[in-house]
Amino acid sequence: MLPRNKLTGLVLIFCLYFTGISAAQNQDFAGPDKNIILQFFQEHLSPVDGNRCTMTPSCSAYAARAIEKHGLLMGWIMACDRLVRCGRDETTLSPSRHINGEPHTLDPVEANDFWWFNTSEKKKSPVK
Amino acid sequence: MKPFLLILAILFGTLCCFCPLSAKAQQMVITPDMQFSYADSLYLAKDHETAIVEFKRFVHFFPGDERRQEAEFKIAMCLYRQQHYHDAAKAFNRIILQQKLTPFTRESYFLQARAFMEMGNTGYAQVVLQNFLKLTEDVDTKDKIYQELARMHIASAASLDTGTLETAQSYLALISPGNAERFGVHRQINTLEKAQTAHQKNPVLSGIFSIIPGGGFLYCGRYKDALVSFFLNAGLMVAAYEAFDNDNTALGGVITFVETGFYTGNIHGAITAAHKYNKAQKITILNREFSLGPTLDAENNGLGFSLNHPF
Numbered sequence A: 001m002l003p004r005n006k007l008t009g010l011v012l013i014f015c016l017y018f019t020g021i022s023a024a025q026n027q028d029f030a031g032p033d034k035n036i037i038l039q040f041f042q043e044h045l046s047p048v049d050g051n052r053c054t055m056t057p058s059c060s061a062y063a064a065r066a067i068e069k070h071g072l073l074m075g076w077i078m079a080c081d082r083l084v085r086c087g088r089d090e091t092t093l094s095p096s097r098h099i100n101g102e103p104h105t106l107d108p109v110e111a112n113d114f115w116w117f118n119t120s121e122k123k124k125s126p127v128k
Numbered sequence B: 001m002k003p004f005l006l007i008l009a010i011l012f013g014t015l016c017c018f019c020p021l022s023a024k025a026q027q028m029v030i031t032p033d034m035q036f037s038y039a040d041s042l043y044l045a046k047d048h049e050t051a052i053v054e055f056k057r058f059v060h061f062f063p064g065d066e067r068r069q070e071a072e073f074k075i076a077m078c079l080y081r082q083q084h085y086h087d088a089a090k091a092f093n094r095i096i097l098q099q100k101l102t103p104f105t106r107e108s109y110f111l112q113a114r115a116f117m118e119m120g121n122t123g124y125a126q127v128v129l130q131n132f133l134k135l136t137e138d139v140d141t142k143d144k145i146y147q148e149l150a151r152m153h154i155a156s157a158a159s160l161d162t163g164t165l166e167t168a169q170s171y172l173a174l175i176s177p178g179n180a181e182r183f184g185v186h187r188q189i190n191t192l193e194k195a196q197t198a199h200q201k202n203p204v205l206s207g208i209f210s211i212i213p214g215g216g217f218l219y220c221g222r223y224k225d226a227l228v229s230f231f232l233n234a235g236l237m238v239a240a241y242e243a244f245d246n247d248n249t250a251l252g253g254v255i256t257f258v259e260t261g262f263y264t265g266n267i268h269g270a271i272t273a274a275h276k277y278n279k280a281q282k283i284t285i286l287n288r289e290f291s292l293g294p295t296l297d298a299e300n301n302g303l304g305f306s307l308n309h310p311f
Helices: A004-019 A036-049 A057-085 B002-026 B032-044 B047-059 B069-080 B085-096 B102-120 B122-135 B140-160 B166-175 B177-183 B185-196 B203-209 B215-219 B221-244 B249-290
Strands: A097-099 A102-106 B289-297 B302-308
Touching: A036 A057, A057 B002, A057 B221, A057 B249, B032 B047, B032 B069, B047 B069, B069 B085, B069 B102, B069 B185, B085 B102, B085 B249, B102 B122, B122 B140, B140 B177, B166 B185, B166 B302, B177 B185, B185 B302, B203 B215, B203 B249, B215 B221, B215 B249, B221 B249
Parallel strands: none
Antiparallel strands: A097 A102, B289 B302
């Protein structure tokens, strides 16, 4: 049996996983954060942790967008997938974009759900 | 006294005669030509904001002028160049609704379709051109429509719509032999064929390989992702096992929950990686003939693709 403090620590680690371990920044996520855990991470933990995420949108912003778009289950799965890919092979395969002079790999939710979620079907004729 | 009165009368008369004239001479009379050429000069100087105002002024004050449609077309063009695609599409629509088939109406169909494409509404862009295809009998115009429809399908090939390139090819095949050489149809068809037979990764296979964490990534040539996925999943699995083995079911449950996310994420990521690989292969080949550049869809915060080809 693990001591109580170790158990608390592991639960905290779980929370960090949930919100996205990689450092996050709010710059690419324009919409309001509805997820209170992600909001807490972005407002209080990320500024301390520093801006280290090399992807855009940042992992927490990506997770928020994925949850907002596909619900908690698929959003959670996509966020986990993103955490694995963050800063590795994706940086050489996806286009990059300069933010504050720093190169960031462009990897929005739409670049990862295009094969099963078609947004174009929902578009209507805008001219009348 | 009389000569003085006479001089005064002459002076008064002169003043009466010339003052209104001089005031009239100072009044600026703007003719339709002056207004149109001023607006046109702004249009040529790419001062679109001011050009729109001046063309609107022309339309308002000279509604009967024969250049009215040209002015309206140039207003729409200014909006298009300013990337106000929604307003541009509406402006082109007003010209199209005038029924009279002029060169400006013809161009309006094409540009309205392009405005829809820029807005990401490929389906409606195609509808506009299909409608135009029904209205026109001119072979050159029809060929241009086929070419434009093919261009649209090639551009949307980036979104992995199945059969898109085949449809593009079928439109190119409809172009008359007279214009085929001018448009470089055979060269384009060859490129499309190469793109369709490009080496591809099977997404299903990639998903199956992901049963062993990282296997799918490895199949798609993403070695770093594969390594991280394997060790992370293995570590979490061992941790969950140890937690349950030590009767720490709460911790085991939490780790299992986290691990489930990473494991399914690994499968999702591997399938996505295969699709991304296929898309990249297709775009690389298409880029040799066309200019497919990745762009950012600001509205949806997603990736889009623009296609340019010198016709």
